[in-house]
Amino acid sequence: MHISEGVLSGPVLLSGAALAVVGTGIGLKRLDYDRIARAGMLSACFFVASLIHVPVGPSSAHLVLNGIVGLILGWGAFPAILVALILQAAFFQFGGLTTLGVNTVIMALPAVIGYIALRPLIRKGGKWSIAAGFACGFLAVLLSALLVAAALIFTREDFFAVSWMLIAANFPVMVIEGIVTAFCATFFLKVKPELLT
Amino acid sequence: MIEEVFATGDSLMHRLDPRVRILAALAYSIPVALVSRPIPMILALVLSILITALARLQVKALFKRLIVVNSIILLFWIVVPFTFDGETIFEIGPLAATREGIIYAASVTIKSNAIFLAFLALVATMPVAAAGHAMQGLGFPVKVVTLLLLTYRYVFVIEEEYNRLLRAIRIRGFKARTSLHTYRTYAYLIGMLFVRSWDRAERVHQAMKCRGFEGKFYCLTQYRVSLEDIFFSVAMSVGVCAIGMTEWMIAIH
Secondary structure, three states: OOOOOOOOOHHHHHHHHHHHHHHHHHHHHOOOOOOHHHHHHHHHHHHHHOOOEEEEOOEEEEOOOHHHHHHHHHHHHHHHHHHHHHHHHHHHOOOOOOOHHHHHHHHHHHHHHHHHHHHHHHHOOHHHHHHHHHHHHHHHHHHHHHHHHHHHHHHOHHHHHHHHHHHHHOHHHHHHHHHHHHHHHHHHHHHOHHHHO | OOOOOOOOOOOHHHHOOHHHHHHHHHHHHHHHHHOOOHHHHHHHHHHHHHHHHHHOOOHHHHHHHHHHHHHHHHHHHHHHHHHOOOOEEEEEOOEEEEHHHHHHHHHHHHHHHHHHHHHHHHOOOOOHHHHHHHHHHOOOOHHHHHHHHHHHHHHHHHHHHHHHHHHHHHHOOOOOOOOHHHHHHHHHHHHHHHHHHHHHHHHHHHHHHHOOOOOOOOOOOOOOOOHHHHHHHHHHHHHHHHHHHHHHHHHHO
């Protein structure tokens, strides 16, 4: 999920960049050199996995997976997503330099919120962890869509209708992300609980 | 699937110092994203087309990317003119297109293409490894650059791993549908990617330690600013100033 270049106003771009710098700063502070190889590997994994298209009825959608990245990396989601977005720009020229900050915040802030609010519940195991996993994936995409909407509306109030359409259009993606994140989280608990510690 | 189509080539853009190109891309795209009048926007688009021409990119790949970018903008054209407040220009059934909406959609189209082309010509013309070293040379935080280079290094490995897993599930008769089974299969596939990355990262970390990794990658290329770099920088500065000046002049008139 990202906003194209040339759409947003100066103040929105600047606030996005400032928030991204703060978030990335916190993430990097917690990332010492013993863990940088792991963070890089997980960023690469996130980058590849987010290229996967899954069928949704007659159409298809690509996975966002910011919920899962948040669960695994916590605040590290900020630098990981920043790097993934830089690579996306380099390989496919999606997004770009001026929107890098805003787009990082759009994806990474919901990831961190999921990490803080839902990870303790997921780690408990059992039925609750499935529900919390679903909520984590669902809310991560919903919050991202809300942040996109906020960025657009702060640029121009006329974007109100567009924002509603955008949130509604992303509803199927939220459900799919919820399902995938729930399965993924229970998979981690069974196979490699260290991923969630 | 993942490749750097424009990264290698023989053109003025490819020869320029990567540091100069990254700085130029930043110094150019930020003001262009902010201009609001038609004349500076068109000026920017012309300048972008000019530098794209100088980069001599593969035409087919270039148009492919342009189509992708502009199909997103097309969505914009379908919605924005009919949802913005303002003076009605024409109506289709119950929908009324406004002047403000059309102007906005047009400005996004021009700016988006201008910034996109500049990025293509300036930044997409270098491999990510060069971009990382150039960022380090420009004083970006070492950790960000190290993370970028590590991620870049392993994106290809993980893509291969993904293709291997995909082949394995296909051989067992997997077909992607809109079903819980499909989503669960993808979830486990992604889960497996993460689990394997975790283990691989452990081995990579140990290997890096053995080689004396101390927190950064060293760049062996000696970057040198050439005469071409200076000419280009001056030309770009003139361009950026011209765009800024026209915006400002129209604003005060």
